[in-house]
Amino acid sequence: MDNSHLAGNDDYIEGEERFSQIPCSTLEPMDGTCHIILAQGEGALAVLDLAKKTSSDFWQKTHLAYVPDNIEPNRTSQLQDLNPRWFYEWPTLDAALPHVREIFANSKQGSRLYVTGTHSFIGIIFQQAHNAGIDPYEALAERRGPKTRRIQCVHCKGFMDNVATQPVTCSHCGVLLLVRGHYSRRLAAYQGVCINAEDTSEIPETKELFS
Amino acid sequence: MKNIVGNKINAIVESITPVTESIKRFKFIPEDGGEMPVFAGGAHIVVEMPDGDIIRRNPYSLMGNIDDRSSYSISVLQVKEGRGGSNYMHNNVKEGDKLTISYPVNLFALGWKAHKHLLIAGGIGITPIISQAQTLMQRMLPFEMHYIARSEEKAAYLNELSQLYGKRFHFHVRNKNSRWSVDPLLLNQPVGTHVYACGPEKLMNNVVDTCTQAGWDKSTVHIERFLAPASGKPYTIELKESQKHITVRKNQSMLEAIEQAGVNPPYLCRGGACGQCETQVVSFSGTLSHHDHFLSDEEKASGKKIMPCVSRVEGDNPHIVLER
Amino acid sequence: MYAVNLEPHTPVKKGSVFEFPFDVDEHYVSEMKDRALVLDEDPLRCQSLPHMEAAGWDTLELIMESKAAAYPEHFSLSKDGDKWRWINRPMGIDDTFIFGNTSTLPYGPMEYITRQAQGDFAVLDQRDGNLWMDAGIVTTQADWSLDFDIGMNFFEWHAPVPLAHELGIFKRALKFLLNVQHGKPARRLNWTMTINPRLDTSPENYHKWGKDRLTVTPENVGEKVYLRVELQTFWRLPRSNGLLFPIRCYLISMEELSSIPKWGCRLHRVLGSLPQELRDYKGLTSYIDDTVAWLSKFDQGQETSPGTFPD
Numbered sequence: 001m002d003n004s005h006l007a008g009n010d011d012y013i014e015g016e017e018r019f020s021q022i023p024c025s026t027l028e029p030m031d032g033t034c035h036i037i038l039a040q041g042e043g044a045l046a047v048l049d050l051a052k053k054t055s056s057d058f059w060q061k062t063h064l065a066y067v068p069d070n071i072e073p074n075r076t077s078q079l080q081d082l083n084p085r086w087f088y089e090w091p092t093l094d095a096a097l098p099h100v101r102e103i104f105a106n107s108k109q110g111s112r113l114y115v116t117g118t119h120s121f122i123g124i125i126f127q128q129a130h131n132a133g134i135d136p137y138e139a140l141a142e143r144r145g146p147k148t149r150r151i152q153c154v155h156c157k158g159f160m161d162n163v164a165t166q167p168v169t170c171s172h173c174g175v176l177l178l179v180r181g182h183y184s185r186r187l188a189a190y191q192g193v194c195i196n197a198e199d200t201s202e203i204p205e206t207k208e209l210f211s
Numbered sequence: 212m213k214n215i216v217g218n219k220i221n222a223i224v225e226s227i228t229p230v231t232e233s234i235k236r237f238k239f240i241p242e243d244g245g246e247m248p249v250f251a252g253g254a255h256i257v258v259e260m261p262d263g264d265i266i267r268r269n270p271y272s273l274m275g276n277i278d279d280r281s282s283y284s285i286s287v288l289q290v291k292e293g294r295g296g297s298n299y300m301h302n303n304v305k306e307g308d309k310l311t312i313s314y315p316v317n318l319f320a321l322g323w324k325a326h327k328h329l330l331i332a333g334g335i336g337i338t339p340i341i342s343q344a345q346t347l348m349q350r351m352l353p354f355e356m357h358y359i360a361r362s363e364e365k366a367a368y369l370n371e372l373s374q375l376y377g378k379r380f381h382f383h384v385r386n387k388n389s390r391w392s393v394d395p396l397l398l399n400q401p402v403g404t405h406v407y408a409c410g411p412e413k414l415m416n417n418v419v420d421t422c423t424q425a426g427w428d429k430s431t432v433h434i435e436r437f438l439a440p441a442s443g444k445p446y447t448i449e450l451k452e453s454q455k456h457i458t459v460r461k462n463q464s465m466l467e468a469i470e471q472a473g474v475n476p477p478y479l480c481r482g483g484a485c486g487q488c489e490t491q492v493v494s495f496s497g498t499l500s501h502h503d504h505f506l507s508d509e510e511k512a513s514g515k516k517i518m519p520c521v522s523r524v525e526g527d528n529p530h531i532v533l534e535r
Numbered sequence: 536m537y538a539v540n541l542e543p544h545t546p547v548k549k550g551s552v553f554e555f556p557f558d559v560d561e562h563y564v565s566e567m568k569d570r571a572l573v574l575d576e577d578p579l580r581c582q583s584l585p586h587m588e589a590a591g592w593d594t595l596e597l598i599m600e601s602k603a604a605a606y607p608e609h610f611s612l613s614k615d616g617d618k619w620r621w622i623n624r625p626m627g628i629d630d631t632f633i634f635g636n637t638s639t640l641p642y643g644p645m646e647y648i649t650r651q652a653q654g655d656f657a658v659l660d661q662r663d664g665n666l667w668m669d670a671g672i673v674t675t676q677a678d679w680s681l682d683f684d685i686g687m688n689f690f691e692w693h694a695p696v697p698l699a700h701e702l703g704i705f706k707r708a709l710k711f712l713l714n715v716q717h718g719k720p721a722r723r724l725n726w727t728m729t730i731n732p733r734l735d736t737s738p739e740n741y742h743k744w745g746k747d748r749l750t751v752t753p754e755n756v757g758e759k760v761y762l763r764v765e766l767q768t769f770w771r772l773p774r775s776n777g778l779l780f781p782i783r784c785y786l787i788s789m790e791e792l793s794s795i796p797k798w799g800c801r802l803h804r805v806l807g808s809l810p811q812e813l814r815d816y817k818g819l820t821s822y823i824d825d826t827v828a829w830l831s832k833f834d835q836g837q838e839t840s841p842g843t844f845p846d
């Protein structure tokens with residue numbers, strides 16, 4: 001297993017475990033019969049950066065899907081100008097998911113996956129890819145937008161999107177959680193564990209760590 | 212507890228069956244009458260052949276019924292110009308003979324996460340593919356099997372496979388008059404497909420190259436390479452740790468010569484693929500003739516490591532000092 | 536700081552936990568009842584990803600064959616083709632099923648047999664030069680969550696171990712494990728400490744048991760503080776090419792442990808020299824000083840005999 005792609009992971013926080021992190025690096029063109037690119041919000045900029053490195057025939061075998069997610073400015077026309085063979089736009093991740101599953105299911109072995117946007121977006125697309133038989137360890141992801149994390153509370157198993165602080169109170173069961181640098185690709189979430197189990201009267205200072 | 216913990220199996224050659232002009236099937240039963248350890252598609256055993264003053268150890272893929280624990284079967288292609296392992300099996304081994312075989316080792320296992328399994332066999336490479344197909348059938352997993360041979364007559368088990376696997380089975384003749392290509396097959400597989408190839412070097416390189424260019428993840432491309440050790444001129448070895456000086460004969464591998472001297476490096480495939488017998492080179496004269504698929508090009512060029520199962524020393528005054 | 540203390544899993548001493556491949560002791564029936572209770576409360580403690588069924592049958596076969604051979608008075612297995620009959624006398628089980636056919640068992644094969652086997656079990660898939668924790672049953676764990684870690688590779692599930700940047704150790708251990716062969720199982724020991732004889736120290740319930748750590752006083756160390764030793768074994772599974780990783784946990788109180796003078800002396804030295812990162816990781820920080828002080832009376836600087844067995 002090559003973990004070298006984590007070397008350029010700017011979402012890694014010093015002191016955290018390097019080997020279970022959301023797998024982010026920079027999008028680079030790969031060899032393949034077909035390319036599937038999914039961009040959310042500011043991820044559009046990562047796609048435009050990728051386009052500076054691609055050969056001319058790259059876009060002739062590419063599915064490019066854009067999920068603006070109400071993030072301004074809208075980059076639809078800039079992305080369309082790349083002339084991908086197939087271009088799609090869906091307003092949110094929820095709206096995109098059924099179509100994304102369809103694209104994955106109909107793709108040939110050798111299709112390459114590129115995902116860019118927030119951690120939540122990347123994680124959830126990777127879950128879908130995995131279910132379709134695309135090995136996400138061979139895919140590329142680049143975070144654009146805030147560094148907020150998706151968390152699972154280990155106690156009540158509830159998920160929280162866009163967590164920015166350390167610690168954070170579980171919105172489901174109310175336990176004060178330490179966000180561990182331990183990421184599950186299957187759950188598309190970091191692990192949250194009670195931070196003051198030994199003495200619940202001890203309340204550590206809350207810091208804006210993931211933003 | 213023999214089937215759970217153990218090392219080697221004392222076996223009796225129960226039967227020898229001709230399959231084609233140059234292929235024989237050998238069926239082994241355990242000498243003590245018990246059960247053989249469980250194996251699965253892709254596994255091989257190492258057969259020990261006492262040949263004069265040396266012991267040859269050749270790997271052969273297990274075939275036969277994976278649920279029949281009473282015996283193991285292998286198929287051996289006689290390579291007349293080879294170093295002697297297959298000739299020994301064909302000419303010297305008789306029904307009723309006792310042979311020592313290893314526990315099964317699997318370096319060509321199925322990828323259980325695959326959504327579809329594409330099996331490709333060339334010639335005698337059919338043997339591990341047969342047991343893989345059986346495993347897939349038994350677990351009711353989707354697969355497709357392609358068998359390539361020079362002619363129908365040379366294709367071992369053709370009728371049996373065709374009957375067993377029906378539409379899943381495809382036979383292709385590839386010779387001077389008929390160039391069947393594997394490429395279109397590889398370019399049209401659904402996402403989640405794993406490919407398994409065993410056969411001549413050329414076929415396997417073809418599969419690897421096409422898949423790499425087409426963007427297949429390396430984890431989905433499974434190749435079984437059993438290289439026969441190269442033959443060549445005799446040369447000498449110094450084993451530094453064991454303080455021994457030995458000669459490697461013409462039809463002997465470096466590993467076999469080391470074993471003959473009473474030193475036993477670990478091994479699994481004995482075919483330059485698994486990396487188990489990797490040995491540090493202290494110094495050498497002549498040139499290192501690397502034949503393995505394990506060391507990187509840089510490692511080979513460095514002259515610091517060698518895979519004694521398949522590689523040799525050649526050139527002028529060939530001699531090597533090993534950290535063993 | 537870490538050692539890859541792996542060795543062949545061969546029988547060592549009659550009557551010891553190393554005598555048989557899978558040790559069955561006097562706590563068998565009660566531990567199995569405990570397991571059933573934990574699973575009733577939290578079914579996610581036992582999971583198997585869909586591609587792990589072959590490995591599940593491997594696990595069932597290995598444990599049944601091993602126990603029937605080691606403890607014929609308690610367990611028996613008879614086979615008529617693929618029709619198997621399994622008798623587990625201590626638990627009052629007598630089942631007949633078709634090997635390979637999950638619908639003939641009340642649970643999946645891995646869950647079925649590990650509800651009858653002491654210790655936790657991780658079932659690892661081997662692919663792409665790595666091991667993947669893709670199935671398991673974990674009800675007596677030292678603060679890790681199968682539900683969270685399932686699907687992770689060797690480096691990912693070890694990530695919370697401190698100083699994981701000492702990566703060489705993990706790479707060496709992985710290389711060793713990838714090459715464990717059928718017929719040649721391996722083992723290693725691991726340890727931590729726990730408060731009260733609680734086997735199930737799960738992260739899921741950490742907010743419930745974590746406070747126990749503050750109940751230790753210099754006076755009650757002997758009965759409150761337990762050494763927790765894990766016997767980890769590694770088995771190549773021949774049908775799936777997976778690796779079975781049983782983690783068998785044994786607890787002993789400081790009082791009982793120190794009744795063997797050699798053990799009291801040794802533990803005093805180990806705890807006293809433990810780096811801070813490991814004190815934190817093992818969760819010992821709040822009570823280790825009291826424990827070291829309590830154990831000091833067994834350590835007069837004497838030499839101890841080699842090995843782990845009592846003199």
